[in-house]
Amino acid sequence: MNKYLLLLTFVLPALLSFGQGGLGFDLGFGTSKSGMLAGKYYYDEHNAFSVGFSYQSNHELGKRNSKQAGDTIIGNGHYFYSVDLGYTRIFDDQFSLEGEISTGPKKYYTNFRDNNLSAGGFHVIDKSKFQVGLGALFIYHFNEIFGLYGGYNTIRQATFGLQVRFRQKE
Secondary structure (H helix, E strand, O other), X not given: OHHHHHHHHHOHHHHHOOOOOEEEEEEEEEOOOEEEEEEEEEOOOOEEEEEEEEEEOOOOXXXXXXXXXXXXXXXXXXXXXXXXXXXXXXXXXXXEEEEEEEEEEEEEEEEEEOOOOOOOEEEEEEEEEEEEEEEXXXXXXXXXXXXXEEEEEOOOEEEEEEEEEEEOOX
């Protein structure tokens, strides 16, 4: 299954980019210990739309479970995942600016010890809340295909990454 996902992520955009503005993807990380992946559609020379996903894993132990009497608490924290929608304005061959909106749940958990489990314990979700965040990314393009970006999102915090474009000049 994973090899098909990789095929779709990297090969399909290149094949589909012929005859249209083009496709691409962003791969990045945030200082909130989160990863990010977004697909991008370039619908003309100066505009693109993106849909992405962010996920933060923050040391929650094992699988989610339910608490039982006598379980020992060994820590707590939170994690999130979000769907990210963005609009990119391409100013010239080197610079772009992207605005994005991110939505998704933030889950607060408590870790419990269980030496019978391979992870050494499990986690219980204490509460969950829906969050909406805004962000902006500044993109510097090295050439037609590769670029680096940096910016800030109120959910992911400072965000950095690589952009790959399969865009045709019009």
